[in-house]
Amino acid sequence: MEKYQHLLFEKIKQQISSWFDDRPDELVDHAEVYQFLHSIKGTSGTIHLGGLLFVSSKLLDRLEANEGLKWQKDDLREFLFELISLSYEYEHFKESDYKKNEPCCGDVPLIQIIDDDVTMLILLKEALEDKGWMVMTNTEPDKAVSLYYDLQPDCLVIDVDLPSKNGFQLLESIQLHNHKQFIPKVVISSQIDRITRMNAYEMGADDFIEKPIDMEEFLVRINRQLQRKQIFDQSVLIDELTQVYNRRFLSDQMERYLKDFERTGTSFSVGILDLDYFKKINDTYGHLTGDKVLEAFALFLKEQTRSTDIVFRYGGEEFVVLFPRTNDQEAAEVAKRILEGFSKVEFKEQGQSFHVSFSAGIYMANNSTEGSLDILKKADQALYEAKEKGRACVESANEAMLPANKILNVSVIDDDAIIRTLLVRVLQNIDTDKVLLNIESYENGEKFFEAARLEEEGKHFLILDGVMPVMDGIEVLGKVKSAENASQVNVLMLTGRKTEYDIARALKLGADDYVTKPFSITELQARIQRLIQRMF
The missing domain is CATH 1.20.1440 (de novo design (two linked rop proteins))
Incomplete structure (x- = not known):
């Protein structure tokens, strides 16, 4: 088949x-x-x-x-x-390897789907993402359970009829080790008999949806479960594990600070701190050890921040610190001092010792038109820069507004018609504020150079496949970077080459970033948007 x-x-x-x-x-x-x-x-x-x-x-x-x-x-x-x-x-379907390397999305919920029907899995994912929700997908039960514990999604959608371990077994396992966290669980199945439905509810399901799925009804029922989750989260202000404030209270405090700023002009700063390589700790020593690290980090933050600063657990291994009446340089100095101290803390587990660092992004709110989500996004962009620089560092980002009416020539060079078509569509829907995109696509390097594309006035952004017939992507990159206007050209490489040598070679020749195929369309769109913003 x-x-x-x-x-x-x-x-x-x-x-x-x-x-x-x-x-x-x-x-x-x-x-x-x-x-x-x-x-x-x-x-x-x-x-x-x-x-x-x-x-x-x-x-x-x-x-x-x-x-x-x-x-x-x-x-x-x-x-x-x-x-x-x-x-x-x-x-290009593969198990989700969800990474929090995109700009933070405020209160956007995360939904996990576990199903072995790949095309239906893709379809459900797209429908949910069209509603503005974040989605991770799995066909392998064991990996799905690990991700569930790592990320604590806001809703779990699980198919009963999984090949190696049925959905009931999965639900039972999750219920036994759920750390008393309320996460709605929705079972989907082509088996709709009374016994199956009763088993689902007995194992902890909050809803049962039959296949084939009515997409409109499915979205309404998932939304209902997310509303229940939101009501529950809003009823508490303290994170159960770390005993610092949760993201619900963060939203309230951000709004209060913004109103104070609008009234008095008193600025404040926000820091997003993300533990480095935390997943590796969970994978190596187990989730209980990971929980101990989170508790220790939260306690360290409370002890080492100033009495006026407020610490929140934003989600997973991410924490937020609010610095009232503090500019970004002062907040960065506090974060650097905490980083230096926490990096020296020794953890011992299973006869081994290890140290944990974190990366941080700082942003000072100094514009009355900004909302709390805008501020968190900018702090998160700075966090991304810190990770790009090798982690264990603090970056500050107080950005100037983009110049008006800038034109950027964007060229997609890839021999795969599906990928070219996808990328053009993605580019056409990117919000680049005041930058206008002039988009063209080419099936190989020769056609790109024959079109004299680089001679067009203005800055250029190339999305370049690393492996192509006629002219290899590395050859195209070398020729582009030897052009007279090379300083005006930024290149994002798409590569199936996963060896460090090939990636290092591309970066050495002048590529500004690379993405390994297969890629997540959502992640790639965010990456392209960040690169374009950085150019201006």
């Missing part, structure tokens, strides 16, 4: 390449698009690709309203984006 599934997705890729590469200037007939989607719908249903069946059926319904239309390429790309995205995600 898996063989036929891969063949179908290869057929999709070939058709996309034909439309957007082989016939770039031709209009596409309505009948051709209809035949393509009708074929996908029929085949996907036969070979158990439920998510692909759902998407192709939805597109066919929408297609009826456009009967007789000849499609422009940009319109067709937009129309097929969900199908193209699903094709990419399926081809």
Whole structure:
């Protein structure tokens, strides 16, 4: 069955390449698009690709309203984006390795889905992310449980019919080791008999949803569970494990500080502190040791901060410190002093000793138009810079506004039609404030240079595949960086090469950042946005 599934997705890729590469200037007939989607719908249903069946059926319904239309390429790309995205995600699907390296998202909830139906898993993830929620996905139960303990999601969605360990066993295990934390659990299953439903509730499920899933109803019911979680979280102000304030109280305090600033002009600073390589501690010594480290760090923060400073646990291994009547330089000095002290604390476990450091981002609120989320995002951007510089350091970021009406020439160079189409769509939807993006895509380096793209006036940002026919990505990078205007060109490498030598070579030749394939579209979008902001 898996063989036929891969063949179908290869057929999709070939058709996309034909439309957007082989016939770039031709209009596409309505009948051709209809035949393509009708074929996908029929085949996907036969070979158990439920998510692909759902998407192709939805597109066919929408297609009826456009009967007789000849499609422009940009319109067709937009129309097929969900199908193209699903094709990419399926081809590169892997277990979620969720990393908190994106800008913090305020009170955006995190949802974990455990299901072995990959296309439906992808579809549920996309639907939930369209609501603005963060999602991590798993098909492997053991890894899913480890991530559950590491990240404490706001809602768990679990399929009963898992191959190696059924959902009931997973629920039972989680209930026994849940540290008394309230996390709603939603069971999904094609088995809808009374015994199955009763077992789900007895094992700790808060809701039961039958397959095939009605997407609108699914989203409403998940939202309801998230509301229950929010009500529970709002009823307490102290984090149970670390005994410092929680993120709910952080929101209240931020609003109070902002009102004081608006009234009196008294600025304040925010620091986000993230323990370095914390997952490695959990993986090496277990989650109980990880909890001990968190408790020790929270206690150290309370002892070493000033009496006026307030410490919060923001989530996982992230903590926030509010520094009232303090500028960013003063707050950074406090954070550096705490870093120096905590890095010397010795932890002993299983006959071994280890030390723990942290990375920190500082931001001083000095603009009455900023909200609490804006301030936390800027502090988090500074935290990201600290991690990029090797961790165990403190960075401060009080940014100037971007210049008005700047134009940035963005070029996507990749031989994979699916990835090119995805990246163009991602770029078209990036919020770059006052920077206007002039976007073009090329299937190889030769076509990029033949178009004399680098001769266009202004700054350039290249998203460059590292491995391509005709001209290898490293060769393209070398030629770009030897151009007269090389100082005006920033390059993000997409590479399947995972060896340190290849990555080091790309960076040495002048690449500004790299992303290893397969990549998360959401993570890549955040990475691109940060790089573009840094250019201005």
